[in-house]
Amino acid sequence: MSREYKTVRVAHETKYWLNELIFLKEEQLKSEKNSLIDKYEAKLKEYEDFSQGYYPTLSIMVSSGSVLEAAYYFVKEKDARQEIEWSQVFAEIASQKVDYSQEVGTITPRFYLFSDVLQGLEDYRYKLKPDSMQRVINLNYVIKIFIYLYYRANIKDIELLKSKRINK
Numbered sequence: 001m002s003r004e005y006k007t008v009r010v011a012h013e014t015k016y017w018l019n020e021l022i023f024l025k026e027e028q029l030k031s032e033k034n035s036l037i038d039k040y041e042a043k044l045k046e047y048e049d050f051s052q053g054y055y056p057t058l059s060i061m062v063s064s065g066s067v068l069e070a071a072y073y074f075v076k077e078k079d080a081r082q083e084i085e086w087s088q089v090f091a092e093i094a095s096q097k098v099d100y101s102q103e104v105g106t107i108t109p110r111f112y113l114f115s116d117v118l119q120g121l122e123d124y125r126y127k128l129k130p131d132s133m134q135r136v137i138n139l140n141y142v143i144k145i146f147i148y149l150y151y152r153a154n155i156k157d158i159e160l161l162k163s164k165r166i167n168k
Contacts, residue, residue, distance in 0.1 A: 002115050009108045013098040014144040017151040018064055018109065020158050021071075025062040027161055033060045065112040068143065071150035072117050084149070086128060093148050121146070 010018070037060075078084050113121075121143065125136040128145070151158070 003112055004115055004118055005110055005112055006118055007108055007110045008140050008143060010140050010147075011144055012100055012104060012107060013096055014140070014147050015104040015107045015109070016098050016102065017147050018067060019104055021067045021147070021151055021154060022062045022064065024154060024158050024161055025067065025070075029060060029062065036060065063112065064109040067150070068111050068147065069113060069117050071146040072120060074153065075146050075149050076120065078149070089145060089149065092152075093145065096148070 075084070121139060124142045124146075125139060128142065129136045
């Protein structure tokens with residue numbers, strides 16, 4: 001299965017939620033990352049080249065695309081079980097208040113997604129279109145919905161992590 005780059009301009013609040021999810025997932029990966037690095041470092045020491053000045057760099061990080069893919073699979077699973085009331089989600093998103101003074105970085109992230117995920121997001125543009133609308137929903141709004149639902153599902157962990165950051 002191939003991957004594709006897709007650059008999409010998203011709303012400020014979408015980028016805020018995305019940043020919060022990335023930070024949460026990075027923190028969750030920290031302990032796993034260290035054990036993986038230790039494991040591979042021990043394996044690499046078996047090779048003669050490793051001890052002669054070569055030192056590999058292993059980078060494990062969470063990207064915007066990986067969070068969007070996780071959000072897509074999360075929402076798709078909930079939607080398949082018919083646990084989502086879309087009109088209620090639209091109303092929730094419309095009522096969200098985000099502090100616009102917070103720096104969120106670029107609002108045009110570059111997503112690196114599997115082709116089926118990108119196609120699934122495109123399909124939701126048509127699926128979520130209310131009958132009263134003439135045109136389909138923009139991709140950036142579908143992304144906003146998916147990121148919001150994933151953010152909402154992880155809000156307790158995010159708030160806990162925020163409180164730990166503040167107390168440090």
